[in-house]
Amino acid sequence: MSAPIKGSGEGGLKTPQRHPLDWKNPDFYNEKSLFKELERVFDICHGCRRCFNLCNAFPTLFDAVDESETMELDGVPKKVFWDVVDHCYLCDICFMTKCPYVPPHEWNLDFPHLMLRAKAVNFKKGETKFRDKFLTSTDRNGKLFSIPLVAQLVNTANKIGFARKMLQSVLGIHAEADLPAYQSDTLKKRAARRPKVDLTPEPTDMTTGKVALFGTCYGNYNEPGPGEDLMTVFEHNGIPVILAQDVQCCGMPKLELGDLAAIQSARDANIPVLAGLVDEGWDLTALVPSCVLMFKQELPLFFPDDLQVLKVRDAFFDPFEYLALRHKEDKLKSDFKTSLGKVAYHAACHQRVQNFGMKTRDILQLVTDTQVETIERCSGHDGTYAVKKEFFDASMKIVRPVAGRVKKAEPDHYGSDCPMAGHHVAQGIGDGSDAEHPITLLRKAYGI
Numbered sequence: 444m445s446a447p448i449k450g451s452g453e454g455g456l457k458t459p460q461r462h463p464l465d466w467k468n469p470d471f472y473n474e475k476s477l478f479k480e481l482e483r484v485f486d487i488c489h490g491c492r493r494c495f496n497l498c499n500a501f502p503t504l505f506d507a508v509d510e511s512e513t514m515e516l517d518g519v520p521k522k523v524f525w526d527v528v529d530h531c532y533l534c535d536i537c538f539m540t541k542c543p544y545v546p547p548h549e550w551n552l553d554f555p556h557l558m559l560r561a562k563a564v565n566f567k568k569g570e571t572k573f574r575d576k577f578l579t580s581t582d583r584n585g586k587l588f589s590i591p592l593v594a595q596l597v598n599t600a601n602k603i604g605f606a607r608k609m610l611q612s613v614l615g616i617h618a619e620a621d622l623p624a625y626q627s628d629t630l631k632k633r634a635a636r637r638p639k640v641d642l643t644p645e646p647t648d649m650t651t652g653k654v655a656l657f658g659t660c661y662g663n664y665n666e667p668g669p670g671e672d673l674m675t676v677f678e679h680n681g682i683p684v685i686l687a688q689d690v691q692c693c694g695m696p697k698l699e700l701g702d703l704a705a706i707q708s709a710r711d712a713n714i715p716v717l718a719g720l721v722d723e724g725w726d727l728t729a730l731v732p733s734c735v736l737m738f739k740q741e742l743p744l745f746f747p748d749d750l751q752v753l754k755v756r757d758a759f760f761d762p763f764e765y766l767a768l769r770h771k772e773d774k775l776k777s778d779f780k781t782s783l784g785k786v787a788y789h790a791a792c793h794q795r796v797q798n799f800g801m802k803t804r805d806i807l808q809l810v811t812d813t814q815v816e817t818i819e820r821c822s823g824h825d826g827t828y829a830v831k832k833e834f835f836d837a838s839m840k841i842v843r844p845v846a847g848r849v850k851k852a853e854p855d856h857y858g859s860d861c862p863m864a865g866h867h868v869a870q871g872i873g874d875g876s877d878a879e880h881p882i883t884l885l886r887k888a889y890g891i
């Protein structure tokens with residue numbers, strides 16, 4: 444079995460270690476044993492309360508304890524346990540940065556993975572809402588809604604108040620939540636039109652110098668611009684880039700739903716293709732931190748002995764981590780034409796928990812006359828949490844401090860590595876401005 448994955452160690456004295464998920468064990472889905480573990484962990488959390496302000500899962504638990512007759516966990520109705528599970532969107536921040544009781548501590552506490560187990564139990568019981576299955580079918584929705592006329596229709600309907608009210612009452616998608624537009628000119632089409640650039644890869648110690656971009660559902664169907672920007676920036680730095688073909692959604696939305704069979708399918712569809720690219724010498728990257736995390740951390744915890752999964756993990760990089768590795772060996776150009784001024788940069792949780800440091804900030808700061816203010820708080824978006832009728836208000840509450848920090852900074856630009864988080868921050872600011880992805884800013888700075 445492969446070694447557990449190590450975390451940052453910010454919370455405890457020893458470096459946190461993540462154990463592989465025991466998801467093939469029938470007891471994983473046993474509701475009685477799940478509740479025994481929920482009671483054990485919730486009781487520790489009630490005594491600790493460090494995570495009170497990370498998300499809405501912990502306040503839901505702590506408020507229920509405080510309002511109960513006994514003021515202990517035994518006074519909390521079991522229904523509230525499920526509410527806590529529903530409020531967790533598996534950002535991993537509590538495990539990676541706060542909790543002193545994660546392994547190797549004897550209490551062996553992995554809050555996000557316990558929430559994942561509860562979601563998987565719920566999914567297996569068939570109690571998952573149609574709305575949630577629909578929202579997490581990002582590939583299928585993308586294929587359908589990016590058909591030219593359909594895209595026009597869906598995008599127009601999403602802006603009409605009456606249609607949004609219907610969507611809220613029929614499907615439970617909040618009428619005020621920003622929904623991403625669909626693009627019929629997908630990243631796949633745009634990449635195919637790009638002129639071929641003849642570049643000879645220059646390897647470094649850690650990189651092969653040629654990159655296959657995993658387009659992601661969001662990057663392909665909703666916001667192809669940053670994908671094009673990445674290709675342009677990488678090629679400007681002498682790195683040949685291709686768009687990985689014949690791949691599908693990384694599986695993260697289904698993971699957050701507890702649909703673990705879909706994780707197996709995502710693995711079967713993507714890993715052989717990506718491992719094949721690695722065999723041909725391509726490094727891998729993606730612009731959505733959650734997708735990078737899926738390949739670097741979640742899939743290896745599901746399939747710890749799968750050599751192809753581990754091969755893909757070892758070749759997968761965050762884009763700015765990649766540029767920083769190249770910069771270390773003098774292979775990043777500094778021929779910037781435009782300063783960016785002041786940039787308010789939101790570090791996405793799913794990137795922070797990858798523990799490679801603030802590479803986006805470091806690279807943006809290389810641009811002449813550019814100051815970057817980093818904001819390390821969750822945006823509360825999570826892809827689907829912020830659009831659900833019952834969670835929209837909570838997500839707007841979570842984003843408020845992030846939006847407040849951006850406003851206070853009075854930046855020339857703001858954005859997040861997580862494009863959805865960036866737009867959610869923009870909704871939190873509410874002045875009509877919008878976030879720009881850091882790779883878009885870097886392209887701007889190069890003037891290319």
Ligand code: SF4
Pocket residue numbers: 497498499500501530531532533534535536537538554555558
């Ligand atoms: S994983 Fe994230 S959302 Fe879930 S409980 Fe921890 S901090 Fe909250």
Ligand code: SF4
Pocket residue numbers: 487488489491492493494495501537538541542543544552554
């Ligand atoms: S997850 Fe850990 S740090 Fe957070 S409240 Fe529970 S015990 Fe405390």
Ligand code: SF4
Pocket residue numbers: 532534732733790791792793794821822823824825826861863864
């Ligand atoms: S900031 Fe982005 S990556 Fe982090 S939980 Fe929110 S949506 Fe997910």
